[in-house]
Amino acid sequence: MTVRSKRNVAICIGCDDYALLQELGGAEADSEAFYEALTASGLYDTGGSRLLLSPTIQEARSCLNEIAAYKDLTVLTFYFAGHGAIKSGTFYLCFSDSDPDRFSTTSLPAVDLFTVISEIQPRQVNFVIDACQSAGAMFDLNALMKPDVIGRAGSSSIAFLAASASDQYAAETSSGGIATTAALKYLSGERQLQQNRPYLDLVEVGLAVSRDVLKGTPEQSPVAWGLNLYGDGILSTNPHYAPSVAGPPFSVEGIAPASATGQLVRQYAEPLWEEYRAIVKDHDPRRLQRTVLKMRAELGDDFVSFIRGYAPALASRASTSEDLLAASDALSVCAIALLQGIDEPMVLHTCRELLRTRSDVDHYVVTNLITVLESDNHRLLGRGYALPDLHYLPMRVSQLLAWISLARLSDSVLGINDPIAIGNLNTLVKLVFQHYHGSFVAVSDEQASWTMLFGALSKRFGWSEQLKLLAERLFATNVAVAGRVLRPWASGKDAFYYTLTRARMEAPIGYEELANPTELLSVLLLLAHRLDLSDHWDRTLSAFDGITLNAYVPDSYSQFGEPIIVGGNNFTYRVGHDVWTVREYVRTFDASVRARIQTAANSLGPEAELLCGLAAYIFPDRVPYFMI
């Protein structure tokens, strides 16, 4: 990618000398080092960039006024090291003549920076604030993220790194602020972040800095976030960029804000920010898919550029969600949107990048889950309410096993052969089976796709014994409800009434709420055949008398990630009318369904197969029968 910069500008301010506040020792040196790191590669225009050392408020404002006059900025990076302060809910940057009794007139409110951005609307804005109480700016940004406040600044890509939380002071060493020192290691190349993109994004730098600082200075917790609307985020050149590692020799251009596509992105900035805001409190892959597919429909070929910037930033935001899988799921949804066009080299390349980022996220989540489950085996239980988990814990456990299978498949497809990661995934499977086998219970048809994923991949990854236990438990509990499980996407209210019926209590649950036909029984019967359980299960198959099984097969699996898959066929069979034994069902399936599956899955590459698996995992109203 080439940043066809009309102008990239860095404003670096370091303030050590204070007339009325305590003097600092390393802020100027930090800002000089940061300025040097940014401008050395030629990415930033040294004619327009500024380095201000211990300026007065007047000098700082003059500099901003000068920037506000620029009409053609691509990247604007604002760095500040010095005192910061929060007064009456407003975060102020303090300069050499700032007076603590008169902050409003002698310091710069963070909100003023956004006013400037609103006026010039660069493609990308980066904020690095290494100051006492600097996360107060985060507070201000949260306030600014409200649609009625953020205004036109929200149509720029914005990334932010604050060095300390609002009640903390940014630690300083003799060589400068800890966060700045950590960031400079990535900018200078002393530490490597990635090799596949020519530029470093402040969000990825910020998250790495957060991890580094937390390790060395646990009392300081940097905050990093950002949203890229126009493709990859850009902070600095990537010293470790290796085109040979990055993939085929083509470039993925960012989207110029002034272009027709850029205008479209601006038009959709608000819903994109809305998703960014919502994903923390309400992780909803189907809502995210609607947003992403709208962008795909609008942007056409430029969607690839958009999604490679948007997805990682969204995922980093989602990593703070209560849902531990939210970041992984967000990346999955974005990658699934590329399934239709995966035959294009550029789409495939971007897809692999997103999957690679997802793999990193998954490895982190696996480590986290092992740690918490080893210290407290109740940690898969929901927070706040116990009884909903009579329904949702079985779903959670099924989903988690599918997710583990896909994490393993993903590493395999991406050529990641990390024995530690493999060991961790095996450990996690063992922990789930050790503590949660009591929750291997058939309650919802959504479990069909998850069970299929685990079932299809378990032999390959050495989990056959576990699969047998899972299948037997699911079958036994499915017998107990005569195959009547809840339909996909059922509400919590339906789940409650369904739980009452399982407890043999009167409840208004009818065929409308149940999966009819059901794919869960179809999947279980296919697995039974693989596991040599057919004869055993045949003896209780009459419990499902009258139940209709279904196996949906699309015309082409390239459509498998769409909200509604048009075309294809639902192969339905009725127990006690069409089939009476497991073998009969398998024979019928092989005779009628298998050929259609092979046609539909013809020429699916490994990445596309993985995306289909992810689609079935995220949107469990479809089963990837081609995997078995």
Place this chain on the structure above:
Amino acid sequence: MSSPPATAWRQIPASRARQAEQFQHALNKFIERIVRDSLAHMIAAENRLRLYHGRSWGGGESTDSSQGTLRLTSAESAVAFEKVMQNDVQAIQGFLTSIVEQISSGMKKNIYAMVSAAADSTGNAVSARADGSLAQAFLEMLQKIEFRVNAKGEITLPDMHISPEMGRKMLNDLQAQGPEFHREVERIKKEKGLAALQREQARLDKYCK
């Protein structure tokens, strides 16, 4: 990715927080309905008032309307984590039975306590011990209470809430009484019924014609 904060807040895979909320909401509504049904025989539907604000009710001293303050009825029941992890679905039945029973009995106690207090304060109390027998107490009770007239203009007799054991004793005692006693009962009922109709008419006559 960034580490989760080290607070009581914790991350859960596939948390389904929104659906869990819906589930819990439905469960709460279910409890509310069962409790309401269990109390339906005690209070006529038109006398069950749903108040949205405040802690007390009443029309003030210048009116006949009832007065009172809200009383909290609480219930508690624990479900062991292990039961949920083992998907012991009977746990939900046990929980609901326990909660409904606690709330219903708490509310019944409140209702009886309020009725008892109101009767005591107006001297509208009878004592089988003082009257010498349950039958005499029954007769005195009939004399002290007032009958009502429903919206259709029909006389309605009050309900009696007594324990099954006391009910059996009272029935036996009443059946053992001679014809004079029963004639007296019928006479009081007729008299009270007529009085109720007159009161109802007087009440209706207050509307502008």
